[in-house]
Amino acid sequence: MLHPLHFVISERLRDRILSGTYQPGDQIPSEHQVMAEFEVSRITARRAIANLAQQGLVTVQRGKGAFVATQQKVVYSLSSPLLSEAEMARQGVEVTVENLQYESVTMPAEVQKILGGAIAYLQKKILLFNGIPSCVDVTYVQPDLGKVYARELRRALTFSVLEKHGISIQKVDAVIECTQADYETSEQLEVPLGHPLIVNRHTAYSQERGAIVHGESISRGDRFCYSVRIERGGSRE
Amino acid sequence: MLHPLHFVISERLRDRILSGTYQPGDQIPSEHQVMAEFEVSRITARRAIANLAQQGLVTVQRGKGAFVATQQKVVYSLSSPLLSEAEMARQGVEVTVENLQYESVTMPAEVQKILGGAIAYLQKKILLFNGIPSCVDVTYVQPDLGKVYARELRRALTFSVLEKHGISIQKVDAVIECTQADYETSEQLEVPLGHPLIVNRHTAYSQERGAIVHGESISRGDRFCYSVRIERGGSRE
Protein backbone atom coordinates (compact mmCIF):
# COMPACT_ATOMS: atom_id res chain seq x y z
CA MET A 1 0.00 0.00 0.00
CA LEU A 2 1.55 3.23 -1.16
CA HIS A 3 -0.64 5.72 0.67
CA PRO A 4 -2.73 5.42 3.80
CA LEU A 5 -6.48 5.03 3.32
CA HIS A 6 -7.21 8.30 5.02
CA PHE A 7 -4.98 10.11 2.54
CA VAL A 8 -6.52 8.44 -0.52
CA ILE A 9 -10.00 9.35 0.65
CA SER A 10 -9.13 12.93 1.48
CA GLU A 11 -7.51 13.39 -1.94
CA ARG A 12 -10.69 12.09 -3.56
CA LEU A 13 -12.83 14.52 -1.63
CA ARG A 14 -10.32 17.28 -2.29
CA ASP A 15 -10.64 16.67 -6.01
CA ARG A 16 -14.39 17.02 -5.76
CA ILE A 17 -13.97 20.35 -4.02
CA LEU A 18 -11.44 21.66 -6.54
CA SER A 19 -13.51 20.47 -9.49
CA GLY A 20 -16.56 22.31 -8.21
CA THR A 21 -18.71 19.33 -7.26
CA TYR A 22 -18.87 20.98 -3.84
CA GLN A 23 -18.91 24.76 -3.84
CA PRO A 24 -17.92 27.06 -1.01
CA GLY A 25 -20.61 26.78 1.64
CA ASP A 26 -21.72 23.33 0.48
CA GLN A 27 -21.69 20.46 2.94
CA ILE A 28 -19.38 17.55 2.19
CA PRO A 29 -20.34 13.97 3.09
CA SER A 30 -20.70 13.33 6.83
CA GLU A 31 -18.43 10.92 8.66
CA HIS A 32 -21.00 8.17 8.37
CA GLN A 33 -21.49 8.83 4.69
CA VAL A 34 -17.74 8.62 4.14
CA MET A 35 -17.64 5.39 6.16
CA ALA A 36 -20.32 3.91 3.95
CA GLU A 37 -19.01 5.18 0.64
CA PHE A 38 -15.43 4.12 1.20
CA GLU A 39 -16.13 1.18 3.53
CA VAL A 40 -13.79 2.30 6.30
CA SER A 41 -13.98 2.76 10.02
CA ARG A 42 -15.12 5.98 11.53
CA ILE A 43 -11.65 6.93 12.68
CA THR A 44 -10.37 6.69 9.11
CA ALA A 45 -13.27 8.79 7.84
CA ARG A 46 -12.64 11.38 10.51
CA ARG A 47 -8.98 11.54 9.66
CA ALA A 48 -9.74 12.04 5.97
CA ILE A 49 -12.04 14.95 6.79
CA ALA A 50 -9.46 16.31 9.22
CA ASN A 51 -6.90 16.28 6.41
CA LEU A 52 -9.19 18.53 4.39
CA ALA A 53 -9.72 20.85 7.33
CA GLN A 54 -5.98 20.93 7.85
CA GLN A 55 -5.52 22.13 4.30
CA GLY A 56 -8.06 24.85 4.85
CA LEU A 57 -10.48 23.35 2.33
CA VAL A 58 -13.34 22.75 4.79
CA THR A 59 -14.44 23.98 8.17
CA VAL A 60 -16.03 21.52 10.58
CA GLN A 61 -18.85 22.39 12.97
CA ARG A 62 -20.04 20.05 15.68
CA GLY A 63 -23.57 18.85 15.17
CA LYS A 64 -23.76 20.33 11.68
CA GLY A 65 -21.07 18.82 9.51
CA ALA A 66 -18.15 19.90 7.36
CA PHE A 67 -18.54 22.70 4.83
CA VAL A 68 -16.36 23.85 1.97
CA ALA A 69 -14.48 26.94 3.04
CA THR A 70 -14.42 30.11 1.04
CA GLN A 71 -10.95 31.08 -0.14
CA GLN A 72 -11.71 34.78 -0.31
CA LYS A 73 -9.47 37.02 1.69
CA VAL A 74 -9.61 40.64 2.65
CA VAL A 75 -6.60 42.48 1.27
CA TYR A 76 -5.02 45.15 3.41
CA SER A 77 -2.47 47.44 1.82
CA LEU A 78 0.57 48.18 3.93
CA SER A 79 1.54 50.90 1.50
CA SER A 80 -1.60 52.91 2.04
CA PRO A 81 -3.36 51.82 5.20
CA LEU A 82 -5.94 54.56 5.22
CA LEU A 83 -6.96 53.99 1.64
CA SER A 84 -7.00 50.30 2.46
CA GLU A 85 -9.56 50.86 5.16
CA ALA A 86 -11.81 52.60 2.68
CA GLU A 87 -11.15 49.81 0.20
CA MET A 88 -12.31 47.24 2.70
CA ALA A 89 -15.56 49.10 3.04
CA ARG A 90 -15.86 49.07 -0.74
CA GLN A 91 -15.34 45.28 -0.64
CA GLY A 92 -18.37 45.02 1.60
CA VAL A 93 -16.32 44.48 4.74
CA GLU A 94 -17.59 46.34 7.74
CA VAL A 95 -14.95 46.62 10.45
CA THR A 96 -16.07 46.95 14.03
CA VAL A 97 -13.85 47.13 17.09
CA GLU A 98 -14.30 45.34 20.39
CA ASN A 99 -12.06 46.68 23.14
CA LEU A 100 -10.44 44.06 25.35
CA GLN A 101 -8.01 46.14 27.32
CA TYR A 102 -6.89 49.72 27.38
CA GLU A 103 -4.58 50.89 30.08
CA SER A 104 -1.38 52.66 30.93
CA VAL A 105 1.35 50.13 31.64
CA THR A 106 5.06 49.76 32.13
CA MET A 107 6.43 48.54 28.84
CA PRO A 108 8.57 45.44 28.48
CA ALA A 109 12.24 46.25 27.89
CA GLU A 110 12.20 45.54 24.14
CA VAL A 111 9.26 47.89 23.65
CA GLN A 112 10.92 50.61 25.73
CA LYS A 113 13.87 50.45 23.40
CA ILE A 114 11.55 51.25 20.51
CA LEU A 115 9.11 53.77 21.93
CA GLY A 116 11.38 55.23 24.58
CA GLY A 117 10.32 56.05 28.10
CA ALA A 118 8.90 53.50 30.49
CA ILE A 119 5.14 53.99 30.28
CA ALA A 120 2.78 53.60 27.36
CA TYR A 121 -0.85 52.81 26.73
CA LEU A 122 -1.44 49.16 25.95
CA GLN A 123 -4.44 48.52 23.75
CA LYS A 124 -5.91 45.15 22.94
CA LYS A 125 -8.78 45.08 20.50
CA ILE A 126 -10.60 42.52 18.49
CA LEU A 127 -11.46 43.62 14.98
CA LEU A 128 -14.59 42.04 13.59
CA PHE A 129 -15.11 41.86 9.86
CA ASN A 130 -18.83 41.78 9.27
CA GLY A 131 -19.35 40.70 12.85
CA ILE A 132 -16.83 37.86 12.72
CA PRO A 133 -13.75 38.09 14.97
CA SER A 134 -10.89 38.27 12.49
CA CYS A 135 -7.99 40.14 14.05
CA VAL A 136 -6.47 40.68 17.48
CA ASP A 137 -4.61 43.97 17.67
CA VAL A 138 -2.14 44.46 20.52
CA THR A 139 -0.22 47.71 20.45
CA TYR A 140 1.56 50.19 22.66
CA VAL A 141 0.92 53.85 22.01
CA GLN A 142 2.86 56.81 23.29
CA PRO A 143 1.32 57.85 26.63
CA ASP A 144 0.23 61.37 25.79
CA LEU A 145 -1.53 60.21 22.63
CA GLY A 146 -3.00 57.22 24.38
CA LYS A 147 -4.43 59.44 27.07
CA VAL A 148 -5.88 62.22 24.94
CA TYR A 149 -7.47 59.99 22.31
CA ALA A 150 -8.49 57.13 24.60
CA ARG A 151 -12.17 57.28 23.82
CA GLU A 152 -11.71 57.06 20.11
CA LEU A 153 -8.84 54.58 20.16
CA ARG A 154 -10.96 52.11 22.11
CA ARG A 155 -13.39 51.80 19.28
CA ALA A 156 -11.63 52.54 16.06
CA LEU A 157 -8.52 51.63 14.12
CA THR A 158 -5.43 53.22 15.57
CA PHE A 159 -4.01 54.76 12.41
CA SER A 160 -7.36 56.30 11.47
CA VAL A 161 -7.72 57.98 14.84
CA LEU A 162 -4.22 59.38 14.85
CA GLU A 163 -4.41 60.62 11.28
CA LYS A 164 -7.74 62.25 12.00
CA HIS A 165 -6.07 64.27 14.71
CA GLY A 166 -3.19 65.34 12.55
CA ILE A 167 -0.73 62.73 13.75
CA SER A 168 0.52 61.66 10.37
CA ILE A 169 2.23 58.30 9.97
CA GLN A 170 5.36 58.93 7.99
CA LYS A 171 6.95 55.49 8.09
CA VAL A 172 6.06 51.95 9.09
CA ASP A 173 8.48 49.12 9.72
CA ALA A 174 6.71 45.79 9.59
CA VAL A 175 7.49 42.09 9.78
CA ILE A 176 4.89 39.72 8.36
CA GLU A 177 4.88 36.12 9.43
CA CYS A 178 2.73 33.05 9.82
CA THR A 179 2.05 31.47 13.15
CA GLN A 180 -0.49 29.04 14.55
CA ALA A 181 -3.21 29.80 17.06
CA ASP A 182 -2.55 28.93 20.69
CA TYR A 183 -5.40 28.54 23.12
CA GLU A 184 -5.83 32.24 23.81
CA THR A 185 -5.95 33.41 20.22
CA SER A 186 -8.02 30.40 19.19
CA GLU A 187 -10.62 31.50 21.71
CA GLN A 188 -10.45 35.17 20.71
CA LEU A 189 -10.71 34.49 17.00
CA GLU A 190 -13.02 31.49 17.35
CA VAL A 191 -10.78 29.16 15.39
CA PRO A 192 -9.35 25.73 16.18
CA LEU A 193 -6.11 25.33 18.09
CA GLY A 194 -3.26 25.61 15.61
CA HIS A 195 -5.23 27.53 12.97
CA PRO A 196 -2.91 29.52 10.69
CA LEU A 197 -2.54 33.18 11.54
CA ILE A 198 -0.88 36.01 9.73
CA VAL A 199 0.91 38.38 12.09
CA ASN A 200 1.99 41.91 11.31
CA ARG A 201 4.51 43.16 13.84
CA HIS A 202 4.95 46.83 13.26
CA THR A 203 6.35 50.10 14.46
CA ALA A 204 4.81 53.30 13.14
CA TYR A 205 6.71 56.59 13.10
CA SER A 206 5.59 60.16 12.67
CA GLN A 207 7.83 62.86 11.30
CA GLU A 208 7.84 65.03 14.37
CA ARG A 209 7.84 62.40 17.06
CA GLY A 210 9.59 59.25 15.84
CA ALA A 211 8.15 55.94 16.98
CA ILE A 212 4.59 56.36 18.23
CA VAL A 213 2.95 52.95 17.92
CA HIS A 214 4.46 49.52 18.32
CA GLY A 215 2.80 46.13 18.43
CA GLU A 216 1.21 43.39 16.43
CA SER A 217 -1.93 42.54 14.54
CA ILE A 218 -2.78 38.87 14.61
CA SER A 219 -5.28 37.97 11.90
CA ARG A 220 -6.87 34.79 10.65
CA GLY A 221 -4.78 33.54 7.79
CA ASP A 222 -7.85 32.25 6.01
CA ARG A 223 -9.49 35.65 5.90
CA PHE A 224 -6.79 38.22 5.55
CA CYS A 225 -3.67 39.08 3.66
CA TYR A 226 -1.38 42.00 3.04
CA SER A 227 -0.42 43.76 -0.14
CA VAL A 228 2.52 46.07 -0.53
CA ARG A 229 4.07 48.14 -3.26
CA ILE A 230 7.78 48.67 -3.09
CA GLU A 231 9.33 51.38 -5.22
CA ARG A 232 12.92 52.33 -5.56
CA GLY A 233 13.63 55.95 -6.13
CA GLY A 234 16.39 57.35 -8.31
CA SER A 235 19.07 56.31 -5.83
CA ARG A 236 19.93 52.81 -4.79
CA GLU A 237 18.14 51.88 -1.58
CA MET B 1 -15.48 18.37 32.66
CA LEU B 2 -14.50 21.76 31.36
CA HIS B 3 -11.73 20.78 28.97
CA PRO B 4 -10.93 17.55 27.19
CA LEU B 5 -8.10 15.46 28.62
CA HIS B 6 -6.02 15.83 25.52
CA PHE B 7 -6.20 19.59 25.83
CA VAL B 8 -5.26 19.64 29.52
CA ILE B 9 -2.26 17.45 28.85
CA SER B 10 -1.08 19.43 25.84
CA GLU B 11 -1.33 22.67 27.83
CA ARG B 12 0.76 21.12 30.58
CA LEU B 13 3.42 20.07 28.10
CA ARG B 14 3.18 23.43 26.39
CA ASP B 15 3.91 25.17 29.66
CA ARG B 16 7.01 23.06 30.09
CA ILE B 17 8.20 24.09 26.66
CA LEU B 18 7.51 27.79 27.23
CA SER B 19 9.09 27.72 30.67
CA GLY B 20 12.29 26.23 29.26
CA THR B 21 12.07 22.77 30.79
CA TYR B 22 12.37 21.51 27.23
CA GLN B 23 14.56 23.59 24.97
CA PRO B 24 14.47 23.74 21.17
CA GLY B 25 15.85 20.45 19.94
CA ASP B 26 15.01 18.59 23.15
CA GLN B 27 12.79 15.54 23.00
CA ILE B 28 9.47 15.72 24.83
CA PRO B 29 7.99 12.61 26.51
CA SER B 30 7.08 9.80 24.13
CA GLU B 31 3.51 8.65 23.66
CA HIS B 32 4.01 5.82 26.13
CA GLN B 33 5.59 8.13 28.65
CA VAL B 34 2.64 10.51 28.35
CA MET B 35 0.26 7.56 28.72
CA ALA B 36 2.02 6.53 31.92
CA GLU B 37 2.46 10.00 33.37
CA PHE B 38 -1.11 11.12 32.82
CA GLU B 39 -2.76 7.68 32.96
CA VAL B 40 -4.56 7.97 29.65
CA SER B 41 -4.99 5.86 26.57
CA ARG B 42 -2.57 6.09 23.71
CA ILE B 43 -5.03 7.91 21.47
CA THR B 44 -5.37 10.65 24.07
CA ALA B 45 -1.60 10.92 24.43
CA ARG B 46 -1.20 11.11 20.68
CA ARG B 47 -3.82 13.78 20.43
CA ALA B 48 -2.09 15.86 23.09
CA ILE B 49 1.19 15.67 21.21
CA ALA B 50 -0.60 16.43 17.97
CA ASN B 51 -2.02 19.58 19.55
CA LEU B 52 1.52 20.73 20.26
CA ALA B 53 2.61 19.93 16.73
CA GLN B 54 -0.42 21.81 15.45
CA GLN B 55 0.69 24.88 17.34
CA GLY B 56 4.15 24.61 15.84
CA LEU B 57 5.75 23.90 19.21
CA VAL B 58 7.12 20.45 18.34
CA THR B 59 7.94 18.44 15.25
CA VAL B 60 7.27 14.72 15.26
CA GLN B 61 9.46 12.12 13.54
CA ARG B 62 8.46 8.50 13.14
CA GLY B 63 10.68 6.12 15.08
CA LYS B 64 12.45 8.95 16.89
CA GLY B 65 9.94 10.99 18.84
CA ALA B 66 8.73 14.55 19.18
CA PHE B 67 11.19 17.42 19.48
CA VAL B 68 10.76 21.03 20.51
CA ALA B 69 10.81 23.18 17.39
CA THR B 70 13.01 26.19 16.98
CA GLN B 71 11.09 29.42 16.55
CA GLN B 72 13.82 31.15 14.62
CA LYS B 73 12.87 32.49 11.23
CA VAL B 74 14.84 33.84 8.35
CA VAL B 75 13.84 37.43 7.64
CA TYR B 76 13.66 38.54 4.05
CA SER B 77 13.29 42.23 3.32
CA LEU B 78 10.85 43.09 0.60
CA SER B 79 12.16 46.63 0.59
CA SER B 80 15.67 45.64 -0.35
CA PRO B 81 15.75 42.13 -1.73
CA LEU B 82 19.36 42.19 -2.80
CA LEU B 83 20.62 43.42 0.51
CA SER B 84 18.38 40.86 2.12
CA GLU B 85 20.13 38.09 0.27
CA ALA B 86 23.45 39.26 1.62
CA GLU B 87 21.89 39.56 5.06
CA MET B 88 20.75 35.97 4.94
CA ALA B 89 24.31 34.94 4.27
CA ARG B 90 25.34 37.01 7.27
CA GLN B 91 22.72 35.15 9.34
CA GLY B 92 24.49 31.93 8.46
CA VAL B 93 21.89 30.91 5.92
CA GLU B 94 23.29 29.42 2.77
CA VAL B 95 20.79 29.44 -0.03
CA THR B 96 21.05 26.83 -2.75
CA VAL B 97 18.73 26.34 -5.68
CA GLU B 98 17.32 23.10 -7.04
CA ASN B 99 15.72 23.49 -10.44
CA LEU B 100 12.45 21.63 -10.92
CA GLN B 101 11.29 23.02 -14.22
CA TYR B 102 12.44 25.62 -16.67
CA GLU B 103 10.68 25.97 -19.96
CA SER B 104 8.99 28.26 -22.37
CA VAL B 105 5.22 27.99 -22.01
CA THR B 106 1.97 29.62 -23.01
CA MET B 107 0.91 31.69 -20.04
CA PRO B 108 -2.48 31.41 -18.39
CA ALA B 109 -4.77 34.32 -19.23
CA GLU B 110 -4.32 36.14 -15.93
CA VAL B 111 -0.55 36.08 -16.31
CA GLN B 112 -0.76 37.29 -19.89
CA LYS B 113 -2.67 40.29 -18.65
CA ILE B 114 0.26 41.14 -16.40
CA LEU B 115 3.33 40.32 -18.48
CA GLY B 116 1.79 40.85 -21.89
CA GLY B 117 2.31 38.56 -24.84
CA ALA B 118 1.45 34.89 -24.84
CA ILE B 119 4.75 33.14 -24.14
CA ALA B 120 7.04 33.32 -21.13
CA TYR B 121 9.59 31.18 -19.37
CA LEU B 122 8.14 29.26 -16.45
CA GLN B 123 10.62 28.53 -13.72
CA LYS B 124 10.03 26.28 -10.74
CA LYS B 125 12.77 26.06 -8.19
CA ILE B 126 13.20 24.81 -4.69
CA LEU B 127 15.30 27.03 -2.47
CA LEU B 128 17.17 25.20 0.22
CA PHE B 129 18.30 27.05 3.31
CA ASN B 130 21.32 25.22 4.62
CA GLY B 131 20.34 22.17 2.66
CA ILE B 132 16.75 22.11 3.89
CA PRO B 133 13.95 22.64 1.35
CA SER B 134 12.33 25.86 2.51
CA CYS B 135 10.74 27.63 -0.43
CA VAL B 136 9.11 26.73 -3.72
CA ASP B 137 9.48 29.53 -6.27
CA VAL B 138 7.19 29.50 -9.30
CA THR B 139 7.55 32.46 -11.62
CA TYR B 140 7.06 33.54 -15.21
CA VAL B 141 9.82 35.61 -16.76
CA GLN B 142 9.69 37.61 -19.95
CA PRO B 143 10.78 35.29 -22.79
CA ASP B 144 13.85 37.14 -24.01
CA LEU B 145 15.27 37.38 -20.48
CA GLY B 146 14.32 33.81 -19.70
CA LYS B 147 16.14 32.61 -22.80
CA VAL B 148 19.33 34.62 -22.51
CA TYR B 149 19.89 34.04 -18.80
CA ALA B 150 18.57 30.49 -18.65
CA ARG B 151 21.71 28.94 -17.31
CA GLU B 152 22.05 31.30 -14.43
CA LEU B 153 18.35 31.54 -13.61
CA ARG B 154 18.21 27.79 -13.18
CA ARG B 155 20.54 27.90 -10.26
CA ALA B 156 20.31 31.27 -8.62
CA LEU B 157 17.76 33.70 -7.30
CA THR B 158 15.90 35.50 -10.04
CA PHE B 159 16.37 39.06 -8.87
CA SER B 160 20.09 38.57 -8.31
CA VAL B 161 20.61 37.27 -11.82
CA LEU B 162 18.65 40.05 -13.45
CA GLU B 163 20.31 42.77 -11.41
CA LYS B 164 23.70 41.35 -12.22
CA HIS B 165 22.93 41.81 -15.87
CA GLY B 166 21.75 45.35 -15.50
CA ILE B 167 18.03 44.58 -15.39
CA SER B 168 17.18 46.73 -12.44
CA ILE B 169 14.00 46.05 -10.49
CA GLN B 170 12.31 49.40 -10.02
CA LYS B 171 9.07 48.33 -8.41
CA VAL B 172 7.53 45.26 -6.85
CA ASP B 173 3.86 44.67 -6.16
CA ALA B 174 3.38 41.89 -3.68
CA VAL B 175 0.60 40.17 -1.78
CA ILE B 176 1.62 38.20 1.32
CA GLU B 177 -0.68 35.54 2.65
CA CYS B 178 -0.81 32.39 4.70
CA THR B 179 -1.91 29.10 3.26
CA GLN B 180 -1.60 25.46 4.20
CA ALA B 181 0.43 22.80 2.41
CA ASP B 182 -1.41 20.51 0.03
CA TYR B 183 0.07 17.17 -0.97
CA GLU B 184 2.39 18.56 -3.63
CA THR B 185 3.95 21.32 -1.56
CA SER B 186 4.09 19.09 1.50
CA GLU B 187 6.22 16.69 -0.53
CA GLN B 188 8.40 19.44 -2.02
CA LEU B 189 9.04 21.14 1.30
CA GLU B 190 9.08 17.94 3.35
CA VAL B 191 6.42 19.11 5.75
CA PRO B 192 3.16 17.53 6.90
CA LEU B 193 -0.06 18.01 4.97
CA GLY B 194 -1.59 21.30 6.07
CA HIS B 195 1.65 22.83 7.36
CA PRO B 196 1.45 26.64 7.40
CA LEU B 197 3.05 28.38 4.44
CA ILE B 198 3.73 32.01 3.76
CA VAL B 199 3.16 32.91 0.15
CA ASN B 200 4.50 35.98 -1.61
CA ARG B 201 2.67 36.60 -4.86
CA HIS B 202 4.56 39.27 -6.72
CA THR B 203 5.07 41.16 -9.93
CA ALA B 204 8.41 42.86 -10.49
CA TYR B 205 8.80 45.79 -12.87
CA SER B 206 11.82 47.42 -14.42
CA GLN B 207 11.90 51.04 -15.49
CA GLU B 208 12.45 50.41 -19.16
CA ARG B 209 10.36 47.33 -19.64
CA GLY B 210 7.43 47.29 -17.19
CA ALA B 211 6.43 43.92 -15.75
CA ILE B 212 9.20 41.38 -16.19
CA VAL B 213 8.61 38.73 -13.55
CA HIS B 214 5.37 37.43 -12.10
CA GLY B 215 4.70 34.54 -9.80
CA GLU B 216 4.83 33.29 -6.26
CA SER B 217 7.24 32.15 -3.61
CA ILE B 218 5.80 29.58 -1.25
CA SER B 219 7.85 29.28 1.91
CA ARG B 220 7.58 27.33 5.13
CA GLY B 221 5.85 29.56 7.61
CA ASP B 222 7.92 28.15 10.44
CA ARG B 223 11.20 29.18 8.85
CA PHE B 224 10.61 32.36 6.95
CA CYS B 225 9.05 35.78 7.21
CA TYR B 226 9.04 39.08 5.42
CA SER B 227 10.00 42.53 6.57
CA VAL B 228 9.08 45.73 4.83
CA ARG B 229 9.64 49.41 5.35
CA ILE B 230 6.98 51.73 4.07
CA GLU B 231 7.81 55.40 3.77
CA ARG B 232 5.59 58.20 2.68
CA GLY B 233 7.31 60.94 0.80
CA GLY B 234 6.45 64.64 1.00
CA SER B 235 3.20 64.04 -0.90
CA ARG B 236 0.27 61.93 0.17
CA GLU B 237 0.49 58.49 -1.34
Next chain:
DNA sequence: GAATTAAGCTTGTTATAACAAGCTGAAAGT
Protein backbone atom coordinates in the same frame (compact mmCIF):
# COMPACT_ATOMS: atom_id res chain seq x y z
C1' DG C 1 37.01 -4.32 11.55
C1' DA C 2 32.98 -4.23 8.65
C1' DA C 3 28.50 -5.87 7.59
C1' DT C 4 24.29 -7.95 8.95
C1' DT C 5 20.66 -9.12 12.05
C1' DA C 6 17.79 -8.75 15.94
C1' DA C 7 15.79 -6.53 19.89
C1' DG C 8 13.73 -2.67 21.78
C1' DC C 9 11.94 1.66 21.22
C1' DT C 10 9.28 5.17 18.66
C1' DT C 11 5.52 6.86 15.76
C1' DG C 12 1.67 5.67 12.08
C1' DT C 13 -2.63 3.32 10.67
C1' DT C 14 -6.89 1.13 11.26
C1' DA C 15 -10.51 -1.30 13.58
C1' DT C 16 -14.35 -1.72 17.17
C1' DA C 17 -16.88 0.28 20.90
C1' DA C 18 -19.30 3.50 23.79
C1' DC C 19 -20.60 7.71 25.59
C1' DA C 20 -20.85 13.00 25.25
C1' DA C 21 -22.33 17.17 23.23
C1' DG C 22 -24.30 20.17 19.80
C1' DC C 23 -27.76 21.09 15.97
C1' DT C 24 -32.22 20.95 13.63
C1' DG C 25 -36.79 20.17 12.60
C1' DA C 26 -41.00 18.05 13.78
C1' DA C 27 -44.28 16.98 17.20
C1' DA C 28 -46.51 17.99 21.40
C1' DG C 29 -48.06 21.22 24.78
C1' DT C 30 -49.78 25.76 26.23
Next chain:
DNA sequence: ACTTTCAGCTTGTTATAACAAGCTTAATTC
Protein backbone atom coordinates in the same frame (compact mmCIF):
# COMPACT_ATOMS: atom_id res chain seq x y z
C1' DA D 1 -49.39 31.16 17.26
C1' DC D 2 -45.71 30.45 20.31
C1' DT D 3 -42.87 27.56 23.29
C1' DT D 4 -40.99 23.31 24.79
C1' DT D 5 -39.59 18.67 24.14
C1' DC D 6 -37.85 14.90 21.66
C1' DA D 7 -35.95 12.15 17.95
C1' DG D 8 -32.54 11.81 14.68
C1' DC D 9 -28.54 13.45 12.89
C1' DT D 10 -23.85 15.37 13.31
C1' DT D 11 -19.27 15.91 15.34
C1' DG D 12 -16.11 15.24 19.72
C1' DT D 13 -13.78 12.31 23.20
C1' DT D 14 -11.79 8.27 25.01
C1' DA D 15 -10.86 3.46 25.52
C1' DT D 16 -8.89 -1.15 23.88
C1' DA D 17 -6.60 -3.75 20.35
C1' DA D 18 -3.48 -5.08 16.75
C1' DC D 19 -0.42 -4.59 13.12
C1' DA D 20 2.92 -1.63 10.27
C1' DA D 21 6.94 1.02 9.63
C1' DG D 22 10.97 3.61 10.93
C1' DC D 23 15.06 4.41 14.11
C1' DT D 24 18.95 3.06 17.04
C1' DT D 25 22.01 0.20 19.29
C1' DA D 26 23.96 -4.01 20.54
C1' DA D 27 25.08 -8.62 19.32
C1' DT D 28 26.42 -11.87 15.92
C1' DT D 29 28.58 -13.32 11.76
C1' DC D 30 31.97 -12.95 8.16
